[in-house]
Amino acid sequence: MSRFSRSDFTLESFRRQLANVDALPQLCVLGMVSGVITGALMVGFRLLLDWGANVYMPEGNPEAFEGLAPWFRALLPIVTVILIGVLLWRQKPTARKLGVSHVIERLTYHQGRFPLRNWLNQWWVGVVSVLGGLSAGREGPAIHLGAAAASGLGQQLRLPHNSLRVLVACGTAAGISASFNTPLAGVIFAMEVVMMEYTLMSFMPVMLASTMGALVAQLVYGSEAAFPVPDVSLGSLINLPWVVLMGLMIGLLAGAFIHVSRTPRITRLPLWLRLALVGVVTGGVALWYPQVQGIGYDSLAAALNGQLSVDVLLALIIAKLLLTALTVASGIPIGIIGPVLVVGAASGALSGLLGGLVWPEIASEVGVYAMLGMAAMMAAVLQAPLAALMALLELTHNPTIMLPGMLAVVVACLTSRQLAGCEGFFISSTRYGRHPLQQPLMQALSRVSVPAVMERSVERTTRMLSPEEARRLLESNPVWLVIERSTEDKPVLALKAAELARWMIDHEDAPDHYEGLNADGLIDLLEIPGERLEMAPIGLQATLSEAFIALQNDALGALYVVHGHRPKQKRISGIITRDAIERYYRYTDTGPTG
CATH class of the missing domain: 3.10.580.10 (CBS-domain)
Structure with missing residues (x-):
């Protein structure tokens, strides 16, 4: 007698199985499909950036703001904020919510269902903000586009809402994986920052999605990371006290970034004044330091290789941090992960230069501190230490850097949380000290459908x-x-x-x-x-x-x-x-x- 009947393979049977907490095979299938879809979307998004850069950027490089005439690169942010203000602020306030914060909000209060208009807005806002010279990243748009597309697959199939939650995590992980070529960091980021829980039933589908997203991106762009990383090693353990001091400084910078991005003084200003402030200040700084514009991966790579001067490092640490925070506080929906990594790498590189002056015979290379600073800044801003450490490991392919990496990450996270009084950047509301997604009872009940x-x-x-x-x-x-x-x-x-x-x-x-x-x-x-x-x-x-x-x-x-x-x-x-x-x-x- 046959073990399976035809009814076992119907869509209705698939939905019934997904309603249970142990629907692991079905979730894995969905994870693979959502990973392929998200990977293809990320390739499409990067192609849009490349096509847009071919219009006016030197050699079609989306990062080459240094090659533009000073007046042109100073004018770009002003034109960009006008375009975003005219096209985005004519829409309803709900349609202007984009990026990772929007993903967490939809997962928390809307069971992972996404509106189509926001998804469409994310495409052009993500491209315009990066190519328009604002201090913005592509990872926030990647996460939104991937999570919403994966959830949309579940909505089209009318799947139970508990499976939509997993699909959102799958799209998030695949988006990060395809952007950085770091599949493991994508998994941890999705679980630690977006879902805020770790369960076996979520881990395996998310791992498959992240793998497929990275595979699709590698088929088009190769297996290289988003930016070149030199071979680094800590050297003497005497460098560890300096790593602790660096983590302390980066934790304070992360706290300053979060406080500025949430300051009510900026949000209470009229819209036209907020947009004008972002455009004019960004353009003014770009006249002398174009490195603050765009994502900044070229500057990040230069910092890792010790190729940036002290004044440029200071400009990235102070100006890029404040410009990114000002843009966020003004209500312009940008990705912050890329700029945060650049600021962290510059902070680490500056620490490395100072360490070389103090202990020239013992101090590690500047690239070591730049890598540690990048991970520490990401961990402190997002309060996601595991995701930052996994990104550090996958980017360096060097397990020996994990010891100082853990030390830097822990010190930076504790400093940002305890001394600066900051929760994770994307945790906007808590109850009894917990975000709604962190409440154990609601987590358990959200894994099963009625x-x-x-x-x-x-x-x-x-x-x-x-x-x-x-x-x-x-x-x-x-x-x-x-x-x-x-x-x-x-x-x-x-x-x-x-x-x-x-x-x-x-x-x-x-x-x-x-x-x-x-x-x-x-x-x-x-x-x-x-x-x-x-x-x-x-x-x-x-x-x-x-x-x-x-x-x-x-x-x-x-x-x-x-x-x-x-x-x-x-x-x-x-x-x-x-x-x-x-x-x-x-x-x-x-x-x-x-």
Whole structure:
């Protein structure tokens, strides 16, 4: 006898399997597909940058602002903010939310569903901000484009919302992986910064997505990293105290960046003044130091090789940091990861130069400190130490740098968090010291959709029914009866079928046969003894966290799960109660029902 039937391979069966917490094979398939899609999108985004650079950048290089005439590169940011202001601020405020912060918001409050308009805006805003000379990166757009595309795949297939969360992480990891050619760092970034949790069921699909994203990018651009990295080693352990001091300085810089980017003094200014401030200040600095414009990977590579002068390093540390923070505070949606890496590398390189003056015989090469500074700055700004360390390892291919790397990262993270009082850059709201995605109960409930625990044995009925209709209703042995009301403004109620069965048994033996019938000879389900639960609808794709919030907010007794997309064709698939949710997260020996 065949082990599988044709029904096991239908889309409906695929959706039912994904509703459970242990749908690992199905999630892995989705991870691979989303990784390929995201990798292709990242190639497309980079091609757009290259095509745009061919219009006016020297040799078609998106980073070659130094080769432009001073007046032209100073004018570029002003034109860019005007373009973004005219095209983006004419749209609704919700359509102007882009980048990693938008991804986390949609994952936290919208179960990983993304609006199409924001996704389309991300394409042109990402290209214009980088090529227009603002201090902006391409990783934020890459994460948004990848996460939204992967989630869109799930939405098109009408998959449960718990799988959409994993797809968002898959798109995020593949976006980072395709941008830096660092698949492992992409996985850790997705879990540490976006999902804010580590689970086996998420890790494996995300790893596959990150691998496929890197593979697609390597087929087009080769296996080289986003920027060349020299061979580095720490040398003497006497350098470690200097690494600690460097981590302390970078932690303070990271705290300054976060505080400036969130300062209310800038956000309260009129829009035209904020945009003008960004354009004019960026253009003014670019007259003398064009290295502050764009992503800055060329400057980062030069810092790693010790090829930048002290004044340029100071310009990158101070001016690029403040320009990036000012742009963010003004409401312009840019990617910050690339500029943050450049600032960190410049800070590390300057520390290396100072160390060489203090201990010329013992001090390590400037490139060592630049690499450590890059990782420390990324970790301190994002509060993502593991992602930064994995990026450091994959970029250097040198495990010996992990010891000083861990020291620099920990010191920088602690300094930013404790001395500067900063949470991670993308954590904008907390409750009881935790972001909503970090709350253990909501994390557990978000991993499962309602079909996994709902009671499917239900029958719909009207309020009034004859004894014969009641007997036919009970023949299928339902657990719940869904009582439909005469008007839509009245709430739908649920009654245990056992209550009706008990009532009928009690009254069949009564002297007056069914003495509880009304004047029309009908049973009134609102009058027989028994507890009736007031219910509200919830979609079949919803997670247990959505059900939990609905039951808490509306003080309902239960929810009825509706299936179908056309209003007149919707049907009730089951009922989910508070007790069912409690049984799931308490995990009794029998496990969740369904």
